[in-house]
Amino acid sequence: MNAKVTPEPEMRITLTDEQRQALVKFISNTNRASLNVEVEFEAHVDQGAIAPVAVLVGNAY
């Protein structure tokens, strides 16, 4: 327990067959679909949110 998980940024990511099939389907659908919604604003998700007091009741790691 507690050995570090080392992310290897250069390791190739292998998909399962199921994942590959789903992605192929998404790719062909994406060409047809366009985001047809009224965008109110853009949310900056590049900053890590630190929640110094998280009040969600119940707790699980």
Added chain:
Amino acid sequence: MAVPDVRIRKEDFGYILAFATGEIGFYPDEVAPMLVAGTATRQSLEPYRLRRLPVQDRFHLSAPLIVWFEITRDCNLPCKHCYVEAGRPRRDELSTEEVFAVLDQLKAAGVFALVLVGGEPMSRPDFLPILHRAHDLGFVISIATNGTYLTQEIVDQLPREECIVSISVDGTSQHQELRLKSTFADIQERLLLLKRNDIPAALMCTQTDRNAGELHEVLTFAEDNGFFFGSTPFSPIGRGRFFPQYQPDLSTVDDATALYLRDKAHDTAMSETVGLCVTKFLDECHRIAQATRREFCGVAMAYVLSDGSVYPCSICASTGKFPAGNLRARSFAEVWADSFDEIRDYTFDSGTDCPSCELSREPYYCTSRCPVMGEVHTGDPTGCGATPFVKASLKRRTDLIANPVR
């Protein structure tokens, strides 16, 4: 099931990718061909990672990142503070087959992480088959348990990967004061049993008005043994509403802040020892909430009760607010698509006190802009959902993070 290198989910803006190593990110459609071609690496995908997401009215992800699944309300402990008011099972709880069907629906919807909760989830005779089914479906799992059912025989059957046993610990002597039929010494034994068996385990604590000192001892135990640790303040809901005296008050801000800073350091070290886990998805929920200026309940999280009813989160489930239907009548995907409109209408601009409150602005991130806690504390869903303790703690902790005392 072998741990996949990446979990993938389609969203309006592109994809969410959750890597086995624990990183979670948002990506545009362009990354799909790279993934299919088998040429993608974490490094080659990095430049594509989205810094901004488009936000529309009633913003929500295509499915929750995390679902809390109460598999029974039955519980062998009569904890004073229990937000679930657990004890006896609910009327007409889901059968094993129905639980399996819910798990299948959550999987089909694209949910990544699952908290098996109760009541006491391990009190269900079919707990292990449910757990194994969830694990086989590929959920990242946390078991929220009181730990009292853990024996070597059960431990032998727990999954070894992507499943953390989160045991509730509410102090040293306070633990028994709140939980009546469980002691800290007993829970320590169960945790050490998990450690001997190499099962990742966490200590999850409720902070009260009087246990901050004890939680320092509990954290030391977690540090000494390599257990994860977390704590949240007591909320006066469920059975807890009869014991409002346990709510942390201003006199505990200093002790609780010291605990928070120790916890943060411990967490940084511990988080490198685990790949994906519920907490990493919860961090992502917070990132989304802060950026999109709304709570993540019903947006990136849902709560399913043991009678099949669905709510945005634990607080809504406990108080019966914002019910979103029942999985016996409609599929989870259908419920998620259109039954959360009311909660999705609330944003950080809905609170009446927020405009005059400094904690509603940078650098603060207030997680109390919750209509249910607003109503609990002020009688008005647009009122302030924070207690004086929560407000003072948020201010103190944020200021200390910005200007650490050397």
